[in-house]
Amino acid sequence: MPRPEFxxxxxxxxxxxxxxxxxxxxxxxxxYWFGARLRSDWKVGSSFEMVRSDGxxxxxxxxxxxxxxxxxxxxxxxxxxxxxxxxxxxATFVLEPYGKLVKLTLTHxxxxxxSKFYSGISKGWPAILSSLKSLLETGQPLEIPYAALxxxx
Amino acid sequence: xxxPEFxxxxxxxxxxxxxxxxxxxxxxxxxYWFGHRVASNWKVGxxxxxxxxxxxxxxxxxxxxxxxxxxxxxxxxxSDETKREGPSRVTFDIExxxxxxxxxxxxxxxxxxxxxxxxxxxxxxxxxxxxKSFLETGRPMPAEIQSHAA
Amino acid sequence: MDxxxxxxxxxxxxxxxxxxxxxxxxxxxxxxxxxxxxRQAVTKHLAILEAANLVxxxxxxxEKLHYxxxxxxxxxxxxxxxxxxxxxxxxxSELKRQLEKRDE
Numbered sequence: 001m002p003r004p005e006f007x008x009x010x011x012x013x014x015x016x017x018x019x020x021x022x023x024x025x026x027x028x029x030x031x032y033w034f035g036a037r038l039r040s041d042w043k044v045g046s047s048f049e050m051v052r053s054d055g056x057x058x059x060x061x062x063x064x065x066x067x068x069x070x071x072x073x074x075x076x077x078x079x080x081x082x083x084x085x086x087x088x089x090x091a092t093f094v095l096e097p098y099g100k101l102v103k104l105t106l107t108h109x110x111x112x113x114x115s116k117f118y119s120g121i122s123k124g125w126p127a128i129l130s131s132l133k134s135l136l137e138t139g140q141p142l143e144i145p146y147a148a149l150x151x152x153x
Numbered sequence: 154x155x156x157p158e159f160x161x162x163x164x165x166x167x168x169x170x171x172x173x174x175x176x177x178x179x180x181x182x183x184x185y186w187f188g189h190r191v192a193s194n195w196k197v198g199x200x201x202x203x204x205x206x207x208x209x210x211x212x213x214x215x216x217x218x219x220x221x222x223x224x225x226x227x228x229x230x231x232s233d234e235t236k237r238e239g240p241s242r243v244t245f246d247i248e249x250x251x252x253x254x255x256x257x258x259x260x261x262x263x264x265x266x267x268x269x270x271x272x273x274x275x276x277x278x279x280x281x282x283x284x285k286s287f288l289e290t291g292r293p294m295p296a297e298i299q300s301h302a303a
Numbered sequence: 304m305d306x307x308x309x310x311x312x313x314x315x316x317x318x319x320x321x322x323x324x325x326x327x328x329x330x331x332x333x334x335x336x337x338x339x340x341x342r343q344a345v346t347k348h349l350a351i352l353e354a355a356n357l358v359x360x361x362x363x364x365x366e367k368l369h370y371x372x373x374x375x376x377x378x379x380x381x382x383x384x385x386x387x388x389x390x391x392x393x394x395x396s397e398l399k400r401q402l403e404k405r406d407e
Contacts, residue, residue: 010163011282011294047362060361060368077328077370079363085328088359088370098298130164130285138289142164148250 004118005109008125012102014136016095019102020069022132023093026051032131032141034124040074042066048074061088069095075110083117104129123149157270158261161277165254167288169247172254173221175284176245185283185293201226213240222247228260230269238264241273256281310355315340316348320357320371328361328368 012019022028026037033050036058040048044066050059061076073092077084089110096103106125111118127149131142165172175181179190182203189210193201195218203210213227225244239262246257258277263270283294310316322334331349335342349369352358359372 009278011279011298013286013290013292013294049362057363060363062359062361075359077361077368079361079368084363084368085326087327088361088372099295101294101298103298126162127164133282133285134166134289137286138166140166142166142253143251144164144253145251148255 003109003113004111004115005107006118006122006125007108008106008129010104010129010133011098012104012133012136013100014102016069016097016102018136019095019104020072022136023072028135032135033128034146042072048076050076064090065092071095078117078120083120086115086117087112089115089117089121156261157263157265158259159263159270159274159277160257160259161281162255162257163281163285164250165256165285165288166252167254169221169249169254171288172247172256173224175288176224177220181287185287186280187283187296187299195220195224216242217244228269228273230272232268235267235269235272238267238269241269306355307357310351310357313348313351315344316352319345319348319352323358323369323371327370330363330366330368334369 014022022032024038024040024042026039029036029038030053035053036050038048039051040046040063042048042063044063046063048061048063049057050061052058057079059076059078061074063074065071065073071092071094073090075088075090077086077088087110089108091106091108094105094107096105106129108121108125127142127144131144135141167175175185177191177193177195179192183190186203187205189203189205189208191201191203193199193215195201195215197215197218199215200212201215202212209231211228211231213229215224215226217223217225223244223246225242227240228243229240230238241260241262241264244257244259244261246255246259248255248257258281260273260277263273279294279298287293311320318338319334323329331342331346334349335345338345340348349358353360356372359370360367361370362368
């Protein structure tokens with residue numbers, strides 16, 4: 001049985017540079033990533049963290065690949081008691097220019113077959129990336145109520 | 154062995170009614186669905202078809218029609234090869250989430266490893282990105298992106 | 304690659320990897336529990352495993368959580384397993400070809 005992987009493709013009217021910036025700058029991520037500030041120096045091997053609005057760290061990771069503005073990859077684990085024992089999965093962002101658009105492909109792979117976190121990220125990513133697209137195209141992110149994602153308790 | 158399915162979720166700042174309208178009105182689809190106009194009376198059992206001046210388009214039968222929450226229809230492929238694979242099914246689930254609408258598109262009953270599956274896995278993200286941009290900014294995606302695809 | 308094989312050559316280190324495989328994301332304290340090794344020895348072994356990229360750590364407040372590193376083990380698996388699979392597939396298609404020839 002193959003290990004579960006999540007793939008999401010979207011097209012955004014923006015430039016690869018702007019999209020790269022939106023993916024890596026905490027001031028930006030805070031606006032569309034449910035308030036999470038991504039924090040890292042984005043060097044291969046460096047750590048990176050997702051910081052909640054109250055300053056606590058929800059997820060910790062490692063930067064695996066940095067090729068601006070084309071490819072960004074990192075592994076990360078969710079630090080809650082529920083998920084912290086799971087196998088860290090690898091999230092890879094590929095940014096390809098398509099005329100005035102950028103094709104963004106997110107692949108999140110390497111989850112263990114019985115991963116519970118997988119179900120959570122499968123719900124989270126479409127919301128986060130939809131909000132990112134809206135932010136870059138309209139100037140406003142989406143207001144998606146977090147509770148509406150219906151993560152299992 | 155169960156047949157593969159393609160599921161895609163996106164969130165759009167619009168209302169369920171506007172989204173339903175965008176999915177079912179040919180004037181709208183022509184703008185964001187790269188020139189393909191849809192036509193149907195959208196009653197269960199009725200046919201629907203897309204038309205395009207230069208290309209063959211999908212067509213089929215309406216299976217579920219519950220505006221503005223759920224729409225489903227069979228999907229007959231556009232080329233001779235995909236027609237041989239038999240009809241698949243597309244379901245649109247429209248759910249309000251605060252100020253935003255969650256749209257889930259499920260395309261199933263597909264042949265494993267078939268040409269249709271590969272084609273629609275590439276096509277839906279383009280169409281839905283274009284639909285979202287169209288509803289949020291008034292500007293759909295340019296038709297050229299279709300030709301970029303391998 | 305040498306680093307990896309040397310790291311795996313030690314039984315204590317393999318048992319640490321087994322523990323992480325059974326439960327990933329353990330702190331140093333958790334890993335030392337119930338082991339015959341001293342804390343110092345565990346720290347030393349973990350450092351070797353980390354240098355060989357078999358184990359990776361993520362900070363959790365003041366602690367470090369240890370994980371089997373998903374990337375290199377996957378690469379090793381890919382390289383060796385693909386080799387075996389390719390060999391098997393080739394043998395199968397050759398057999399099929401021979402049988403089909405016989406049927407003609």
